[in-house]
Amino acid sequence: MKNAAPPVPGWVAIRKTEQIPIPTTDGKGIAQFIEVEVDAWRDPETGEIYLDGDAIDKMDRAKAHYMGILTAEEIKALRRRLGLSQRELSELLKIGEKSWTRWESGRERPSHSMNLLLQALKDGIIPLSYLQSQQSPPCFRFGKRLIQL
Incomplete structure (x- = not known):
């Protein structure tokens, strides 16, 4: 300056x-x-x-x-490094897309527990492939039958 x-x-x-x-x-x-x-x-x-x-x-x-909280810039950089859109990462983490948008803009910060998960993703402790493998297909229960789509 x-x-x-x-x-x-x-x-x-x-x-x-x-x-x-x-x-x-x-x-x-x-x-x-x-x-x-x-x-x-x-x-x-x-x-x-x-x-x-x-x-x-x-x-x-x-x-x-x-x-120990990720900044908005770090959150955006993490998503870009993972090669995912805001929508894709929101779906993967089971959060609203608008929440992710607010985190990236700095208007809000993730909860402490979500920050720990994001830190683990950032540091490579939890690989993206692990989170992707934990996704289950959409399903609905009707009575006692389970119907998978």
């Missing part, structure tokens, strides 16, 4: 340490804070400090890394 032009003429590039809250496991409080150093802009007239999108992304990645 040192060579970047300021978003407003006269603003000064600075480095700032931000306190990032880490939630408790139940999500109802703050367990602790971590510090992340980010680039920022300071308005010399008012003293106000402004963070841009890159700084916000860096803080989000640091928080996700600290908590």
Whole structure:
């Protein structure tokens, strides 16, 4: 950012340490804070400090890394590496396609248990072929008879 032009003429590039809250496991409080150093802009007239999108992304990645959660970029990269569409991976994991879309966009994060599964897929602990082999054909029960399609 040192060579970047300021978003407003006269603003000064600075480095700032931000306190990032880490939630408790139940999500109802703050367990602790971590510090992340980010680039920022300071308005010399008012003293106000402004963070841009890159700084916000860096803080989000640091928080996700600290908590062991995949970021939106990592989730998208995983799907692409597996060579699957959002719909295909959603069906494989038995989740709604819109959930996957929200995870990839960063609007939501997967649950802790789903994050563990995604990490295992990412790290190669669980191969894609294993998940595919566990898929059963669609079927319906009518009375005591099982009808497979």
